[in-house]
Amino acid sequence: MLLEDLKNEISQGLQDAAERAKGDGKLFFEELPPFTLEKPREKTHGDLATNIALVLARPAKAAPRKISEIILEYFPAEKKRVTRCEVAGPGFINLFLDPSWVYDVLPEVEEQGDRYGCSSFGQGEKVQVEFVSANPTGLLHMGNARGAALGDTLANVMDAAGYEVTREFYINDAGRQIENFGYSLEARYLQLLGEDVDLPENGYPGEDLIDSMRGLISQVGDKYLHVDSKLRREILVKSALQEKLEQMEEDLANFRVHYDVWFSEQTLHDTGAIEGVLKELQKRNDLYEKEGALWFCSTRYGDEKDEVLVRSNGIPTYFAADIAYHKNKFLRGFDRVINIWGADHHGHILRLKGALEALDYDPDRLQVIIMQLVRLFRGGEPVRMSKRSGEYVTLRELLEDVGTDAARYFFVDRSADSHLDFDLDLARQQSSENPVYYVQYAHARICSILRQAGEIPQSREIDCSVLCDPSERALLEGIAELPGEICYAAANQEPHRLTHYVYDLANLFHGFYTTCHVLNAEPGLREARLVLVNACGIALRNTLKIIGVSAPERM
């Protein structure tokens, strides 16, 4: 039986015990408050501990220790593989399991193989994760990279936890920035053809646009030199946009990020979707005209001020398109949509949720994960990143520097809401200071053992209870925690839990490796250890896969 199932069973048993005590008039409470059942930090506090009596103390108006004793009278410990219960500290119940419980994980891992860790926890809820969605007018920068690592890992872990996940990239291929893009491209095109023109004031100064136009000229030469400017810009934009998107897709693929859907903003304009939501909001009297523009009453839905949806020049704002976009997401049948946004977008959350509410969608179905900014350090100095100057480190450069494995691990390793200081020098060193190598090394060691062992026995054919060294038991427990970790990370949208888990697991393995010899162990023990090592390899590999880090067989 999996640890998760065992925990659920015990948890249910405790709940039943409390209810029956209530039925017999020994405990009083309206409703059982939520309680925890988890592995305590201290080994001496048992294999599992619960605070059920502590949370009941107030509603039951009784001393926690007394409540614990009453609950234990009704708790059928022996049926739940619990060998001993004790009331401890302020009223915790500590449970000691039959030591054999840890061996159950081995046949589970063998059976499930690369599916070990997966579960049906999410019950097939249809979830969309939208991330990166970078402007296609430039190259991917560090903020995009962090978003890519976080979004993809979140999608992976939710997928493993039994959600039905769609990964989506929203292409900002409409609006004023595309106009700017056109003017910038035109300037570069003309400059390369020897014309004396300046880059427009708000243009994109990046070198990459020059490259794009150089490439175009090598194909078509000065074909568009004397074409009408508006038409020329359209042609240049179309060509460069296509190229930019292909580059992004390629860079993201090198970062092991793949999308199910690339969604074009322009289609929202073309299909009348934006007009549609405007009419709908109009009907609900959530719009008004002021100074020639059309405004949305976001203040009615908790925002600080109202927002413009259609400018006085008749062009809808980005926000208007975003409302239509999110309505479109729900029309496509997603139960929940998760957006990964940079910290500079946090102000948009309230108004977008407000707009969804105005359209009769439950705003809680939209979840926005705000990630704080990335600061790069080189030589101890922060590297300035600004699109304005066109000077910033790109994802491509980062991958050339430190590689996909280290980059993905580093980005996921920190929780989204803390600022990330990325030390390029340190990451480039690829030394033992880098935790990703520590984890990968554990996997390589495992592969090395298994290679030399030849045949790997099946746990059912042997007696695994000979694995009783503390380091062996700790490793078994670590392996058993994977399914629970995946559920936790998915339910709370905390992908960084996984790097911490996989590091801890590697740590347990290295400890075991030093204490327990595998290949030279006596017959019986040798086979059991091979089974253990194999299972650990699977758990490491599966977790690394979710994070998007490779699991090398040799290092």
Added chain:
RNA sequence: GUCCCAGUAGCUCAGUUGGAUAGAGCAACAGACUUCUAAUCUGUAGGUCGGGGGUUCGAAUCCCUCCUGGGACGCCA
């Protein structure tokens, strides 16, 4: 001025929704390789959880207040 995020060991950060004696890595110091890969392991040291109040059996975690750093407040996207 208003709002969001952060402040935990010298540095970079965790801390399982309020639980038992606050944890890792790096850096420092002291040890362990004729070994299944030493990219490893063991040990030592390191703390007023930004400050101050409050809530209760119990607070790094929740509330109030102040301080510091970053970000957002456009008919930009």
